[in-house]
Amino acid sequence: MDLNEGSALGVFRCKLCELSSPYTFYGQKPPNTRAIVLLEECYGMKDPFSPDREKFLVLGSKCSLCSKTVCVGPDCSLFYTKRFCLPCVRDNIHQFPEQIQAELVKKKTIQKTSS
Amino acid sequence: MSRERDKSQSWDWESRQCRAQLDEIFFRQHDYIQTGSAEHREFWTFFERFQRFTAKRDMSGSKSSRQESHEKKANKKSGSVDLGLPKDYDARYRINVSVCSKDVEERLGRSDHKKRRETSGPGRQEITDCRIALLHFLDFNQKQSFSKLAKLRKEQKSLPIFQYRDKIVELVRTHPVVVVAGDTGCGKSTQVPQYLMTSGFNYIACTQPRRIACISLAKRVSFESLNQFGSKVGYQIRFETSRTTATKLLFLTEGLLLRQIQQDASLGQYQVLIVDEVHERHLHCDFLLGVLRSLLPLRPDLRLVLMSATINIKLFSNYFNGAPVLQVPGRLFPIQVFYQPIPPEEQGSRSEKLDPRPYLRVLQGIDQRYLPEERGDLLLFLSGVAEISTIQDACQTYATHTQRWIVLPLHSTLSLAQQDKVFDIAPPGVRKCIISTNIAETSVTIDGVRFVVDSGKVKEMSFDPKAKMQRLQEFWISRASSEQRKGRAGRTGPGICYRLYSESDYDAFAPYPVPEIHRVALDSLVLQMKSMGVGDPRSFVFIDPPPASSIQTAVTYLREQGALDEHGELTPIGRLLAQLPVDVVIGKMLVLGSVFKLVEPVLTVAAALSVQSPFLRSAQHNPDCSTARQPLQSNQGDPFTLLNTFNAWVQVKKDRGSGSRKWCRRRGLEEQRLYEMVNLRRQFKELLRTHSLLEDDSGSRTGPQDRAQRRERRTERQKLHKLKRDHDFQENTKRKVLRLEEGLEGDGSSGSDEERTASNKRKKDEQTVDIQEVKFKLRHNVNELQEAANASADLSSRQQSLLKLVLCRGLYPQLATPDEHNATRKDSEQVFHTRNKQGVVIHPTSVFASDPEVLQVSEQESSADKGQSNRHQLLAFVTLLETNKPYVSNCVRVPALQALLLVANSVDTNADCTRVVVDGWLELGLTDGDMALKVLSSAITLRGEWERLLQAQLGQGGPGSRGGLVGPKPSRRDLDKLCEGLVRFLLYTEVSYSLRRLTGLQSQNLYIGPQQNTDLSSSSALGFLFPGMKTEPDPIKGGLRVSHFFTYNCLCDSMDLYSECLRTFWSCPHCDLYMPLTPLERMQHEATCRPEEEQQPEEDSESAQTSASSSSGLTRVYHCDLCNKDLTLTSTEILKHKRQHLS
């Protein structure tokens, strides 16, 4: 008996950073999670870092504007009532609240100094 | 706002009851997070933090949110597409999870009703607060796990091998054999198996030379392949496996894969085989490659990947028909090399201690040149343990003075806890100075090393076939090793390597180390080859064939040991030995022990002799440890001390469980070794059982009354399994920081330090589970073990002597005889001799090193009659290893004459049997010819019977057996009688004899050689008298060959001419024979003539013919029908007794 041989539906791959991993569910309802509902259609898998077989991990979803598949990593996308890939956020930056704008500016400078 | 404040007066978040009410809503039994789980506890901790955070934000936040809504209005005007985002920022909008709240709302409604009566229930606000906290908690967990995943993927991508991923997969798809060569740090061991797994290959096996690597790689790869809690990736080593039917990738040792090939020659269970670290050229690996090479044509679908450092790659590629090579650059930082050859005045001679000055200069230099804040540890390579301890002492003095170093030794004889210290972290401003053998060259990888000091020396084991001795010698290392050592400085940053030799020395080094197959004894290899049916070992195509003489030596040895017959084919015992993953001598003990009722102690001894000694060397000079060890010691020999120790440990395990840890620490014992013993012991037991050498005792344990017990055990096991899982889960614990005085503390060493570490450890012990104890309990039934231990504790002197005989026959020909002048020497200067090596000494760890008197014949006794005594003893030993001296270790003492006559391969006598030469090197002189004859005669009979019963026990089902029939199992009665006979022979043979070694010249001129002697005709004429025994003239030695080990009258000084004159009238006590007979004739008759009452009616004529009589020892049990009594008498006495009735 194995705890996480859940059969993969395919391989999730982020269009921006190329992070990839097999996913075992797609949708708003991770399996066996009763009261939990996702607010977007997500690619997800069993949380590989938890011994508990019911725990899930969301890998990513489609950008609500450009429909690109992106991972949930902060360098690729953000969620603000909907999923936005960072390029789309930048294109529409002024519609986002100040907090997010500030975050993005900060991220840019960090990337610049580190590279 | 005011309402909220009202609530908070009656609602207390800290209160257990209040929280429990919310648990009822959010954390029910089937919810994502359940009350009582670890996550549930984490949530409430998170909740507290979250509340503090929101409170702080609320205090300062109202302003900014106003600003934000203001700005938003401005944005709306300029934006082109309306994204419909909420006007006011709320962190909740950033969470993509919600907790479905319908049923929660219902509860809320109800609780609102209730609230009118009970004011303590959670209100709408509390539920909302809790839900929001829960959402944040879920989001937080998601972010954490995702960032782990992202980090993991980033690390994988940054490995040098990542660029070659597709190329590797492509090559493996299109070629049966691929060589991947990459230097340390390129990531081949962890990544290549994963690449193959993700690209659709299933059933991958990856071999490793070391067990520990199998476990750590399986752990790492299962983590990286996101299967940490599954069994897709597993390992299998000698006693442990995590393999299940779901396992797709298995890490296993080379030896284990070979064993699997032994079971299934085509290895049908695997699709891909990866052989890692082939460049290390271990014996098993070289052989494995050879076996796989011949397997490939039979399995065209099989894929073989060889992984190697970038050493001698062509060799491997060529061996596999020009297999493609993919070379991956390593990831090493630049390393500066300084050649600092040791000046002649500091080189010292061989016998002197190593001069520490060159090493100290390096430490000083580092202190002068680099700021203490610049981190980076030092790794120092020396050849051996003695050298390490010398340099360690000197460095420690320096370290104590400067307070800038922590000096730590590293070698395999240290306790595991001590070894583990090298991974701990030095406090700021202090560096670790790790002084290591070549164990740190490949086996142990320590991060954070910036400086390497390379002595250029290594001690390597080699086998001297002439002296039949292992030798540990110091050599210059190879260029490959030298580079490997250097590389250890550049794993985490740029490094520096000091070579304590010159560049020209380096250039003169051999390019590669000598492969193991050219250095070691090949007995086990040849045995395994025979049992795998790979054909003649001499013509097997090795990658680098060993010298033919090594193979010949091994074949001869195995023949001597009875594992191969004269045609070089496996004997039944050899077939069995090939299954046992131990030395031939130890395997023999197991088989022999199973014949007698000595299984339990023999299992323990065999296991104990197959693992490293549990007695820590460092504790030997600690008086407390010595005192505590005292009751465990046996002056019968080291195997008995080990047996006592194991039995005592099992008792402690039963009484005190994990308290055994402390018990071991007190005695300076490495408990890990005892765990290994108990595991190995169990494996041996199972092997004996599968070969029906051990009765299955499971039947005795299945009474109905045991049902409750079994249930209890089942629940206990479940609990233990959970403990093990939990332990595995949290195992990546953080490294602790070393204390400055760490290097000063020995391992379990003296007084106050020990107390201090013990008390520190105790604190830790209480918190952490003793995982070894858990595994032990899972694997073993301690009650059963204790029964077994009881069975082998308190052996009677009879059992003890029989056990010694079993050990001695197992260990034969590894025997040593005391030097005749030992009685006049100091304890520390006792000398012994083996057949092939003169002047060996007893290893200081042996009981006989501290108590040599027990080996000596008391002085008055020996001087009385030219060394005549019946107390001569020999040592049977497990290892003979030459380091600075040739040492024998793990010794047991045995009575010389009896042991030799019962186990030796060659026993030669003169005409009246007063002079006996054993194996051409030991001479026994007996004065009483009559007595000599009796003793020899008993020995021959006993051996014949022993052999017969042993063969019967081994099933006789092999192709070598007559008619291929499985013979009857020896009866208990026969076995008991044999035991009785052997014990009597061992304990009660009262005969005085001298024991001496023959000089070289004497052993050269030992035999009369073949002669055309008239005497021979007389022997054949006598044939009718002795139907069972065929005596033939020995074609080499001369004289008569009476049995495969005994040749009569072949010694040069024998009174051959007069042998006819030695005829004396003699009456057989069993039949009515009365004739003038020579000693030989008498013996032959005695061996075949059985008294009527001992004839077994069920025995068929065939076995009666071939088997020797079981009757004659010096005495035997005789049942007299007339007195209706069992009498223990010698043959002559029986005869007298019978006559008594007649008259």
Ligand SMILES: [Zn+2]
């Ligand atoms: Zn991404």
Ligand SMILES: [Zn+2]
């Ligand atoms: Zn987008």
